[in-house]
Amino acid sequence: MSLLVAQDLHKSFGKTHALEGAGLTIRAGEIVAVMGPSGSGKSTLLHCIAGILPPDSGVVRYGDRELTSMSDRERSELRRTDFGFVFQFGQLVPELTCLENVALPLRLSGMKRKDAERAAKDWMAKLEVDGVADQRPGETSGGQGQRVAIARALVTAPKVIFADEPTGALDSLNGERVMHLLTSAARETGAAVVLVTHEARVAAYSDREVVVRDGKARDVEFVR
Ligand code: ADP
Ligand code: ADP
Secondary structure, three states: OEEEEEEEEEEEEOOEEEEEEEEEEEEOOOEEEEEOOOOOOHHHHHHHHOOOOOOOEEEEEEOOEEHHHOOHHHHHHHHHHHEEEEOOOOOOOOOOOHHHHHHHHHHHOOOOHHHHHHHHHHHHHHOOOHHHOOOOHHHOOHHHHHHHHHHHHHOOOOOEEEEEOOOOOOOHHHHHHHHHHHHHHHHHHOOEEEEEOOOHHHHOOOOEEEEEOOOOOOOEEEOO
16 A cells, blocks of 8 residues: 655755656555665655655645645644654754653653653663663764664654664664664554665665666666
């Protein structure tokens, strides 16, 4: 079943045509790697399909709803309930402990502290970072910080996880560990993952790869 479908997306930043007719289909529960060289439009595509950045033209559908015709408010509500995000760095709140960071999305949706922290602890254990629960993000290693961020993305049981170069700041050993834990956690919950990466080693964790081509067309092509 197609969960997320993007068609004929165009997006320009001034004279830079970042997307020129890009399209993409994500089925429920599948892990898709979006590949391509730096500057080819991968992040722009991810931001457009995740409802963070409005495309200049084209359509994004999520289930039977059209993301591209929703109000900003509807889109941010949908992001909160159905999507999870993991970026390269900088997404944890430095003033909060790691446990408070993971519990935050649940607290913001009105869950009691005790229940939110219990759920957060469970996810931190699955990501093997329960040991840093009481530390602040600045006190952890890069790999631990990314695993805390993944626990936070998963705690609301999203249908889609958007990950933009999630291992970009890590050495290869920690990168592999993060990918292993991210993909097995997604399999467990049935979440789809849209994974932007320029590394084949990271893309190897996906079910399918699409390539955003550099140059004019920048079409997305199915590799496997
Ligand atoms: P990738 O993720 O493949 O590296 P991006 O989607 O980040 O590619 O960028 C595609 C092109 O659009 C690049 O030329 C980039 O410099 C440009 N670009 C992306 N975001 C912006 C922005 N906010 N303002 C201006 N140019 C941008
Ligand atoms: P990545 O591709 O790993 O996400 P980038 O450095 O390409 O990282 O982009 C980081 C942020 O800067 C993004 O929000 C992107 O939209 C923006 N950006 C990218 N290129 C430009 C640019 N030439 N001018 C302004 N903003 C840009």
